[in-house]
Structure formats: C-alpha cells, structure tokens
Amino acid sequence: MTTDTEMYALSIITENRAGVLRDVATVMADYRANIQMIQQSIIATGPNAGKAYLYFEFEECGNRPPELVADLARVPSVADVTIYPPFSRIFGSRVIIIGGGAQVAQVAMGAVNEADRHNIRGERISVDTIPLVGEQNLALAVDAVARLPRASILVLAGSLMGGEVSRAVDRVKAAGIPVIALKMAGSVPAHADLIVTDPIQAGGVFAVMHVSGKAVFDINRVRGGREF
Amino acid sequence: MTTDTEMYALSIITENRAGVLRDVATVMADYRANIQMIQQSIIATGPNAGKAYLYFEFEECGNRPPELVADLARVPSVADVTIYPPFSRIFGSRVIIIGGGAQVAQVAMGAVNEADRHNIRGERISVDTIPLVGEQNLALAVDAVARLPRASILVLAGSLMGGEVSRAVDRVKAAGIPVIALKMAGSVPAHADLIVTDPIQAGGVFAVMHVSGKAVFDINRVRGGREF
Numbered sequence A, B: 001m002t003t004d005t006e007m008y009a010l011s012i013i014t015e016n017r018a019g020v021l022r023d024v025a026t027v028m029a030d031y032r033a034n035i036q037m038i039q040q041s042i043i044a045t046g047p048n049a050g051k052a053y054l055y056f057e058f059e060e061c062g063n064r065p066p067e068l069v070a071d072l073a074r075v076p077s078v079a080d081v082t083i084y085p086p087f088s089r090i091f092g093s094r095v096i097i098i099g100g101g102a103q104v105a106q107v108a109m110g111a112v113n114e115a116d117r118h119n120i121r122g123e124r125i126s127v128d129t130i131p132l133v134g135e136q137n138l139a140l141a142v143d144a145v146a147r148l149p150r151a152s153i154l155v156l157a158g159s160l161m162g163g164e165v166s167r168a169v170d171r172v173k174a175a176g177i178p179v180i181a182l183k184m185a186g187s188v189p190a191h192a193d194l195i196v197t198d199p200i201q202a203g204g205v206f207a208v209m210h211v212s213g214k215a216v217f218d219i220n221r222v223r224g225g226r227e228f
Helices: A020-030 A065-073 A101-120 A135-145 A164-174 A200-211 B020-030 B065-073 B101-120 B135-145 B164-174 B199-211
Strands: A005-014 A034-042 A052-061 A078-084 A093-099 A125-131 A151-157 A179-182 A194-196 B005-014 B034-042 B052-061 B078-084 B093-099 B125-131 B151-157 B179-182 B194-196
Touching: A005 A065, A020 A034, A020 A052, A020 A065, A020 B020, A065 A078, A093 A101, A093 A135, A093 A200, A101 A125, A101 A151, A101 A200, A101 B101, A101 B125, A125 A200, A125 B101, A135 A151, A135 A164, A151 A164, A151 A200, A164 A179, A179 A200, A194 A200, B005 B065, B020 B034, B020 B052, B020 B065, B065 B078, B093 B101, B093 B135, B093 B199, B101 B125, B101 B151, B101 B199, B125 B199, B135 B151, B135 B164, B151 B164, B151 B199, B164 B179, B179 B199, B194 B199
Parallel strands: A093 A125, A093 A151, A151 A179, A179 A194, B093 B125, B093 B151, B151 B179, B179 B194
Antiparallel strands: A005 A052, A005 A078, A034 A052, A034 B034, A125 B125, B005 B052, B005 B078, B034 B052
16 A cells, blocks of 8 residues: 555445446546445345445545545435445454364464454454365365455365365465465375464464564465474 | 346456446446446466456346356456356355454354354355454444445454444344344443353354354344343
8 A cells, every 4th residue: 555545445325226336437437546346235124225235445546535425426326425444444454264163263263362462453354264175165265265355364274185175275375375284184285385283373373473564474484385 | 046146256357457347347237237246456466467357246137147258358458257156155154253352262163163064064154253352443343244245143252342332233233234242241232132151152153053044043033132
C-alpha cells in the first residue's frame, strides 16, 4: 500500500435489476478505482428484502471517496451507500490449515494462541481451517487456497498425504503462498517449504510468525525441507 | 439452489487495462448471469506477471456456460478463462469464532473435530477464527461477519463482553446469522441465541450441528437464552 492509494470498502443496496453491477463498475472505471473484490446477493429478510446488496473493496488514489460515493448514490435504483473498513483491516492475513480433524485442531490451537499475541499489539491475523480427507478433496482445497483473498500461508496437517496433493502444493507455492507440512508419511513434506513435527510450535507458531509483519522469522530463510 | 440455476466459478487472465471489469460484467449481464462474487488482482510473479487476474462466481440458468466462456474469451485482452468448482463446494458453510485466544482455540477444537465427521460424509463445513480483544475491535469484527461470504453462524468465546459488542450481536442476528456465546460476564450472552458453558461441546459441536444440513439440531428450537 503506497501513500498514494488507500483501500476502501463500500456496500450498496439497490433495486434487483439486471445491469446494476455493470453501472457500478462504470462509475468505478471513471474514477480509475481498482476494484479488488465484489460480493453481490439478494437480501432475504428485513425492510430491504428482495433488493440487491453489493459489497466491494477497492483501491483509489486521489482521495476522492466522498465524490465517488455521491456518484454511486446517483446510479439509478441505488437506495443506500455505506462505507466500512476493508476486510484486510478487520480480519487481516489468513493462516489456512487443512488436513485431518484432530491434527488441524492442534495446529489451530497453536496458531490462534500465537495470533492472539500479535492481534493484541494491533496486527490482524486470522486462522481459518477445514478438516478434509481424501487425495482429491485435499488437492482441490489446496489449489483453492491460491484463490482465497488474503490467504498468506498454508499448513497441511495430516499423517499421510501425497500424489495429487503434492502437485497442488507445488502450484500453490508457485502462486506465492508458502506451505508448512507436519512431519508425515507420503510425498507432501518433500514439497513443503518447512516440515515440522509438533503441531503447536510448528504449524501454528511458525506459520503465524511468518505472516506477521513484525516478527523476525522468515520462512524463506529456512527453505529446502528444513525439519523441526 | 434450484434445479434451474447452478453455481459456477471462473478465472480470467487479461491485460491490465481500465474497464476490463466493466466489459466482463457486460457479457455476464447479456447472459442474465447472477454474479455473486468477483475478486481482482494484479499477478505479481510468473509468466503472467503484470496481467490482471479476475476470479468470479455466478449463478446461471439455461446451462450455457460453454457459450458464456467462449464470449468471455472474445473480450479484448482476455488471455485465459478457467473453470473451477465454486468455494461453496470446496470450503462450504463457515463457522466463525471470535474472542479471546485461549477460548477461541478451545471452541475451534470442538468445531473442527465435529466438522471433520460431517466433511467425511460429503458435507463441507469450515471453521474460521480470529482472536481479538477490546470492545471496539470485537464489535467491528462481529459486524463484519454479516459481510463474509458463506458465514453461517458466529460463536463468541470470551469471559467478558458487552456494550458495543452486544449491539453488533443484535445486528448480525438481524442479518440472519445465529450467535452462540460462551457463558461469560457482560451483556453479550443475553443477546445471543444460545449460551453454552463448555467450549468444546457447546460452541464447537452445537455450532457445527446447526450449520450441517444433515443434523437434526436446529438452533431456532432452543431460542430465548437457553443455557447449556
């Protein structure tokens, strides 16, 4: 984030008509605002039931959000525009933990306790987990981590992983996301950046320390299958 | 999800020029495709470095994704279009756990172990956590849960919460997300749908059982501050 651009988040409530997203995108293009994410849904309950809800986050230089908000409010059918802090400021960087349930839970315990110490000091680190079994399910989820917003590191917690999962590990590393694997059977550890035996110290603490902007640990200094 | 519409996910790699999102949204509008989410970023590394990466999920009826993909590929500057399963099929419904580190970790342990049992049977449930302290930080995060995609239930794990946090609990419940609170000091438990003492059984198991489409537990049957 340079000093020229700032991240913003807005929600818009509009009539549910075709082309609303296109009209909003046109306003954003006029401001050369860099949209990073848009979510759109139909409101199910309450006074705005049936209306469309758009939530989006964007980078904008020039410090013109008030004018942009005014122009958005002028788009036909727009009923409400609200500003929020972006998710990066609320939930921050994400440590993703995937694997067998009991081991994912142990890694999560380490990660959550370490993230607590960092978040108390003003950082923002989340710990997001999914327990999964099966080579295809795991490979699909590992690949999808590269598409998750704000995912910063992946920890694989299991006792036996290889095959398609190892290929997915290579792809997610190529996408810029480091991978820590618990020491386990199978080929996955050989593909990981770091192999760690103790789920608490290892996956949890090492992962969070890498993600933290303020810690001195950098996973890139211990590459090559270093084992702990 | 009705039998008429289906959820799809696509990624597009294009030249990084202004207006790409608008052009893509125009094609989607032509197909009356209901876009639910778009993510956009600049590719940092690799052969496509400097190009724009769009990932989006949409509902489309009429079973015309192949034609839609072909039309997207014809948008000027589009270099690649790839189809994926949507996040709902990979990461599924999300149990969100927020509060003090040690207690969030305990609730997560219960939730992850219960979610494991459900995911083994083909469901998809994730457990996403962030340890936070401070009334303003907690209220901000609780409110943001209503904006998180696929967030299905919120568990507040702490020893003392009230004030702005209780008001945020009311708002997130009004948005359709049930709230479970550990038994704790402060006014938050009085605003929660369920108050539970044991973090493992309670927050974890109750939360996941409610989210699961296949369990018989329904939090709406025990409303009114029922305590466990």
